[in-house]
Amino acid sequence: MRAKLIYLLYWTLQALAFPFLLLYLALRIHRNAAYSNKVMERFGFLPDSLHRTVPGAIWLHAVSVGEAITAVGLLQRLKQELPFAPIYVSCTTLAGRAMAEQKLAGLADGVFYAPIDYRFAVRRVLRALKPSVVIVMETEIWPNLYRDTCRTGARLLVVNGRISDKALPKYLRFRWFFQAALGWPDAILAQDAIASGRYEQLGAPHAIASGNLKYDFDPESTSIAPVVRDWLKQNEPERIWIAASTMPPAEPGDPDEDDIVLDSFELLRERFPRLLLILVPRRPERFEEAAAKLTARGIQFQRRSTLNLEPAPVLLVDTIGELSGLFRVADVVFMGGTFPHRGGHNILEPAAFGVPVVTGPHMENFSEIAADFRAAGAVVTVQDPADLAVAVGRLLYDRSIGELGRRLSDERRGATGRAVQAVVHAYDAAVIRPAGLNPLGWLWRAGVAVDRRLKNFRVDLPPQPVLSVGNLAMGGTGKTPFVLWLCERLVELGHRPAVLTRGYKRATTEPVTTLLPGDHATVERTGEEAQLILRAGHAALGIGADRQATRWALSKLYNFDVIVLDDGFQHWRMRRNLDIVLIDAIDPYRNGLPPRGTLREPFSALDRAQAVVLTRTEPGRTYQGLIDEIRRHNRQVPISLAHARAEAPAIPEGTTVGAFCGLGQPESFKRTLQELGITISFFREFPDHHHYTEQDLQPLAMRSQLLLTTEKDLLNIDPELAQACKVQAVKMTLFLTDEPNLLDLIQRVLPPVE
DSSP states (O other), rough: HHHHHHHHHHHHHHHHHHHHHHHHHHHHHHGGGGGTGGGGGGGTOOOOOOOOOSSSSEEEEESSHHHHHHHHHHHHHHHHTTTTOOOEESSSSHHHHHHHHHHHBBSSSEEEEEEOSSSHHHHHHHHHOEEEEEEEEEEOOOHHHHHHHHTOOOOOOEEEOOOTTTTTHHHHHHHHHHHHHTTTEEEESSSHHHHHHHHHHHOOOOOEEEOGGGGGOOGGGGOOHHHHHHHHHHHHOOOEEEEEEOOOEEEEEEEHHHHHHHHHOOOHHHTTTTEEEEEEEEGGGGHHHHHHHHTTTTEEEEGGGGGGGGOOOOEEEOOOSSSHHHHHGEEEEEEESSSSOOOOOHHHHHHHTTEEEEOSSSGGHHHHHHHHHHHHHHHOOOOGGGGHHHHHHHTOOHHHHHHHHHHHHHHTTHHHHHHHHHHHHHHHHHOOOSSSSSTTTHHHHHHHHHHHHHHHTTTTTOSOOOOEEEEESOSSSOOOHHHHHHHHHHHHOOEEEEEEEOOTTTTOOOOOEETTTTOOOOOHHHHHHHHHHHHHHHSEEEEOSSSSHHHHHHTTOOOOOOEEEOOOOTTTBBSEEEEEEEEESSSTTTTTTTTOOOBBOOOOGGGGGGGEEEEEEEOOOHHHHHHHHHHHOOOSEEEEEEEEEEEEEOOOTTOOEEEEEEOOOOOHHHHHHHHHHOOOSSSEEEOOOOOOOOOHHHHHHHSEEEEEHHHHTTTOOOHHHHTTEEEEEEEEEEEEHHHHHHHHHHTTOOOOOO
């Protein structure tokens, strides 16, 4: 109750502040036109290319440049562990977005500006991305983002979390407020014991010291731009000093680090006339100021943005994202943000290269790292700015401190692996469910209840055992592949199965169609799903809306000993011996009951199921969250996992491939193509059960040399049209992880084989 009151207060204050927020944004845009670029993303309006139809994405929020760079290693590992999961990255700052687009190309499926922490904006992004896991990097506590993420069923992780010395008193002052928000994350992986302790002070129940991702920085992942490499070779400096991330004063009496560095450089040049200074201001708005200071002192310099081969004693790096690569050529590094009260910056990257590092006294943002390095003698701390020149001069020819730093950095690796394990566990625990109310859902429930009562008055009692294959959702669970698998196994066991199906979307007007194994019929007469069953040749087929009449008609032609009732979980008129319910592991909730979603019945209906099969699963995943949800409604039901193994047609090298499908879940076919390693030039979605015409396929054929689709879709294409447009199907074979146990359950209700 207390948390609800806190959120009500927060929402009230937000409503009052909204006009001022709009004014603030207008001023930012007025001062910097670049801020207007994609400004609507900050209100949750993402481009269509980022909208997903099914859950399963990962959303990582990296505020600015530092977080974006730190995220590279984490995303690389996540791509290996969860290759099927799209990854989207949000940033807050202009520089952060530019860096993310540069550094995360090929890793992130999309980059966008994070929404302002208003419910309407956050919810729009959650509805667009449908993430299973949201990862917040470092120190971002956004109450609405935290709350609404968890309300969707997604898992929320804070990774590489930290709270600086400067920020801690402010957070503690409002502990009563932040405690409500920090109760939402499933885990807070803090950088060190100090950081986890600070989260606990704020009331976070799930904070642990997991290590700093920055220790896992890989020096080999960086490089120097060719133009810079050529300039350094031409310049031939005797030694190189990098002044990294220099900062202006933070409080009265603080020094300006650019002034300190230039004072020290002028002193050092007397002793090292061929010393090269690489000056890297922390913020883009400081580039011009640094250039003006160099000019005022009469120091010749080159700007990285306009670099030519003329020599100069100073290189002013006025670009973003190149600092990490430059560390490899440094003989000593001064890490900025440490003389003014800024809390310091990351010293782990230069340490990973074995470069000696000098800092000022203020490393509060990285207090545990600084303490470790100081205790090991792996960093030089200068208290007085006047002593910087002496410290740098001594280290220009002594790399022993740098080697200690490299060793210390190597010993503390592993945080990325722990973070990846946490994300994978969270991904398997997530179950995306519809958030909010469904005011008219009770009408659907009432209608289903009335329908069931009326149809239960006349129940068909076939003499043969009935195996029902059904689902909770309106299609799109992979029911037909499972029926094919079941019929094939029944034949292998010596049985004569008959499948009773409605023949959805067939064109014929005949009320009942009966077909024996080996018979042939057109798709118009059977419908495409029944056609796949017929072509497999394992079972007789009865097609018709009235299953009782269909069973009677088929029994006159074929002596079957077991009935497979296709789509039978809500077919109240026929007694079943075994109810097998399929649940789509990708999107189990389908946004809930109509009119909001496409569930025929709620998950509570699973108390009638005798077996549950999770379809569209990925090998190696546990789906623990979904299994726990099923167990809430049926503790004893056996649960099997099914996945489809795809087989693509031969594709000559260099062939341009396009793809299309008309499925209830087109994302599943996209995922199949991705798993096969097929690069497609485009993907076109059509309505489920679509019948294709020349107007549909001819434009696609003009854009590619080969078109791939599903076996089901190929049935809805005239063979001559398919050949003319070079359409081929990806063959799918179903596998069950728990096949022997499921077959044992099925055999218990079957008659002895004659």
